[in-house]
Amino acid sequence: MLGILRQITRIGTITEPLAASDQFKVMGKRLESVIRNHFAGSLTIRAVDAGSCNGCELEIHATNNAYYDIERFGIHFTASPRFADMLLVTGPVSVNMRKALEMTYNATSDPKLVVAMGDCAVNCGVFGRDNYAIAGAVSDIIPVDVVIHGCPPTPTDIIRGILAAAEMR
Amino acid sequence: MTQPINTWFVEHLGDCDIHSIWLNDHRPEHMPCLEIRRLDWAHAACEARRLGMRLVALWGAEAGCHDRDAHAMYAYMAFAHPEHRHTLLRTPLAAENPELPSISGHYIAACRMERHMQDMFGIHITDIPDPRPWIKHEHWPREAYPLRVDFDARPPLLAEAHGDYDYVRSGSEGVYEIPVGPVHAGIIEPGHFRFLAVGEHILNMEERLGYVHKGIERAMQSKSAEEGLKVASRISGDSTVAHAWAFAQACEYAGQIDVPRRASFIRAILCERERIANHIGDIGAVCNDAAFAFMLHQMHRLREDMARLHLELFGHRLLMNTLIPGGVLVDLGERAIGLLREQTLAIANEVEHLRAIYADHPSIQGRVIGSGMVPVEDAQDIGLLGYVGRASGHYPDERIEEAYAPYDELEVNVPQGKLGDVATRVWVRFEEIAESSRLISELLEKMPEGPIVANWLPPEPGVSGFAAIEGWRGEIAAWVRFGEGGQIDRCFVRDPSVINWLGLELAVREVPVPDFPLNNKSFNCSYSGNDL
Numbered sequence: 001m002l003g004i005l006r007q008i009t010r011i012g013t014i015t016e017p018l019a020a021s022d023q024f025k026v027m028g029k030r031l032e033s034v035i036r037n038h039f040a041g042s043l044t045i046r047a048v049d050a051g052s053c054n055g056c057e058l059e060i061h062a063t064n065n066a067y068y069d070i071e072r073f074g075i076h077f078t079a080s081p082r083f084a085d086m087l088l089v090t091g092p093v094s095v096n097m098r099k100a101l102e103m104t105y106n107a108t109s110d111p112k113l114v115v116a117m118g119d120c121a122v123n124c125g126v127f128g129r130d131n132y133a134i135a136g137a138v139s140d141i142i143p144v145d146v147v148i149h150g151c152p153p154t155p156t157d158i159i160r161g162i163l164a165a166a167e168m169r
Numbered sequence: 170m171t172q173p174i175n176t177w178f179v180e181h182l183g184d185c186d187i188h189s190i191w192l193n194d195h196r197p198e199h200m201p202c203l204e205i206r207r208l209d210w211a212h213a214a215c216e217a218r219r220l221g222m223r224l225v226a227l228w229g230a231e232a233g234c235h236d237r238d239a240h241a242m243y244a245y246m247a248f249a250h251p252e253h254r255h256t257l258l259r260t261p262l263a264a265e266n267p268e269l270p271s272i273s274g275h276y277i278a279a280c281r282m283e284r285h286m287q288d289m290f291g292i293h294i295t296d297i298p299d300p301r302p303w304i305k306h307e308h309w310p311r312e313a314y315p316l317r318v319d320f321d322a323r324p325p326l327l328a329e330a331h332g333d334y335d336y337v338r339s340g341s342e343g344v345y346e347i348p349v350g351p352v353h354a355g356i357i358e359p360g361h362f363r364f365l366a367v368g369e370h371i372l373n374m375e376e377r378l379g380y381v382h383k384g385i386e387r388a389m390q391s392k393s394a395e396e397g398l399k400v401a402s403r404i405s406g407d408s409t410v411a412h413a414w415a416f417a418q419a420c421e422y423a424g425q426i427d428v429p430r431r432a433s434f435i436r437a438i439l440c441e442r443e444r445i446a447n448h449i450g451d452i453g454a455v456c457n458d459a460a461f462a463f464m465l466h467q468m469h470r471l472r473e474d475m476a477r478l479h480l481e482l483f484g485h486r487l488l489m490n491t492l493i494p495g496g497v498l499v500d501l502g503e504r505a506i507g508l509l510r511e512q513t514l515a516i517a518n519e520v521e522h523l524r525a526i527y528a529d530h531p532s533i534q535g536r537v538i539g540s541g542m543v544p545v546e547d548a549q550d551i552g553l554l555g556y557v558g559r560a561s562g563h564y565p566d567e568r569i570e571e572a573y574a575p576y577d578e579l580e581v582n583v584p585q586g587k588l589g590d591v592a593t594r595v596w597v598r599f600e601e602i603a604e605s606s607r608l609i610s611e612l613l614e615k616m617p618e619g620p621i622v623a624n625w626l627p628p629e630p631g632v633s634g635f636a637a638i639e640g641w642r643g644e645i646a647a648w649v650r651f652g653e654g655g656q657i658d659r660c661f662v663r664d665p666s667v668i669n670w671l672g673l674e675l676a677v678r679e680v681p682v683p684d685f686p687l688n689n690k691s692f693n694c695s696y697s698g699n700d701l
Contacts, residue, residue, distance in 0.1 A: 065473050082628045154486065
């Protein structure tokens with residue numbers, strides 16, 4: 001136990017203050033206010049991998065690490081679409097995932113915001129539309145509110161995309 | 170750089186009356202490809218097994234325009250011996266109603282690859298113990314064979330079919346089923362697990378994969394090596410360096426391109442950094458699944474530090490787009506070498522510090538010790554790779570066996586576990602972090618001067634290349650055949666997960682259901698790499 005406490009004290013708080021960059025500062029303030037005003041202080045996201053290579057998932061994990069600490073804005077990831085305000089969808093939608101994505105979308109509660117994250121989700125990326133195994137980009141399957149480009153997008157880009165979608169509420 | 174011609178397996182095949190033809194359009198010669206008759210197929214696999222070789226991969230490909238019979242299909246299999254490296258065998262199949270005997274009786278890991286061939290090419294595998302479709306889910310029309318040349322690869326796919334997948338069931342009273350996925354609870358890739366449980370304990374866990382099948386084998390066709398490498402880098406986003414390296418090396422072997430030594434040093438540094446980053450992330454995740462969130466946050470802090478340095482030095486947090494055919498894209502200057510040396514050492518030290526905390530906590534130790542054991546015999550039977558194999562007494566490591574550059578001038582120490590439980594898999598990962606850190610220091614120390622890229626010239630049509638690279642999950646095998654104009658004609662990649670997924674099914678028998686996530690994370694197999 002002492003080891004844990006010592007380590008925690010030694011590392012201290014590494015979460016980047018909003019003031020670290022002007023961009024993050026503005027973004028953080030807007031996020032906090034939109035989540036407070038429109039989502040009762042808590043925005044809940046269901047991440048769906050609809051065919052990704054796992055690169056995007058690594059970067060979603062990174063938004064949860066101590067540097068970005070996405071939870072400080074009131075953003076949580078949930079296991080059930082029933083509790084989710086937003087779907088964060090990655091990957092070109094594979095033919096084998098199409099139905100699961102549609103079912104997840106139908107099970108999501110309003111406002112059913114959808115963020116298509118990563119170049120594959122936006123336009124099928126390197127795997128291409130001209131591919132028998134790919135049903136299409138996310139917007140070909142379910143309505144999309146916001147897209148985030150990048151292969152994969154950086155954690156900051158992801159947080160920015162989530163903000164853009166939340167502000168549409 | 171030039172390796173001796175490898176005739177070991179050919180001679181053995183000759184001794185047991187299996188006639189084989191040495192294919193001159195396959196490279197490299199130390200990992201040769203032999204053509205055998207179809208009636209010898211299962212016999213050859215049986216002999217390979219007897220000689221103590223492990224099955225590397227099994228795949229199909231249509232003949233190219235340069236082949237004698239341009240309508241024929243070929244089946245390939247690759248074996249590896251700890252001392253005698255890889256040998257590929259291929260056999261021609263009839264264009265109409267192709268058939269092939271199953272080798273699953275000799276190598277259990279062959280079965281899913283045979284099912285893959287059956288789905289993709291319509292090759293009928295006789296005596297296959299499990300004939301169910303694998304990648305082609307219920308809605309696929311049975312008669313659609315996506316890797317056949319006459320298949321119309323453009324979406325939308327033909328009319329939807331309906332049906333059910335025939336899961337393993339139990340008729341016993343008191344056995345209940347838990348279906349999980351494809352959309353899992355966490356932020357992970359999709360797949361389906363079907364548990365049969367009695368009380369708290371798992372009686373059987375069956376994997377259903379293929380959800381992220383992206384048609385990679387077909388998407389590779391008609392691409393240049395440069396374009397193909399971009400796809401290969403995204404076969405599994407967490408192993409981008411290793412997959413890119415395997416693909417690039419297969420192309421370079423085919424084209425007989427000598428990669429500059431400095432480039433292979435940089436590739437190895439990137440690959441070892443990728444190994445460290447993934448092990449760090451997974452150790453944190455295993456602990457988190459046992460509610461030891463402290464480790465997750467500490468480990469992810471280190472992972473983020475690595476990603477940031479990667480962005481600064483190589484322009485990408487996960488190291489995508491760093492390799493090109495013939496070499497690497499980014500050189501390392503004095504400053505970069507200093508930063509890499511300093512950070513790698515610092516991270517290895519931090520990990521050791523955290524390891525002491527992890528070892529000192531009975532609450533986590535109680536969950537990992539003895540959970541999900543894979544005995545040595547089973548690990549060898551399946552041919553488990555990477556840290557999963559190393560935790561269970563099976564130690565194939567291509568950095569030693571194939572000893573591709575730059576590992577030919579380095580000594581790699583492979584941790585040798587035996588118990589095969591979650592604790593040993595975590596132990597192996599801790600050991601590998603320390604070893605990779607040492608290797609990176611040595612690579613940075615010995616870094617030769619010179620160019621970082623050789624001029625890439627594709628080989629003449631019909632030439633194929635094969636490479637095996639030790640990624641962080643284990644051996645990645647890549648096979649590429651070139652067609653006209655330097656374009657990729659056919660390609661196959663075997664991610665280590667194809668084999669290691671079988672180990673997970675075995676490991677979790679009799680494990681309490683709540684310990685499944687721990688086990689799953691300790692394996693951390695790739696879905697995308699498996700599904701292609």
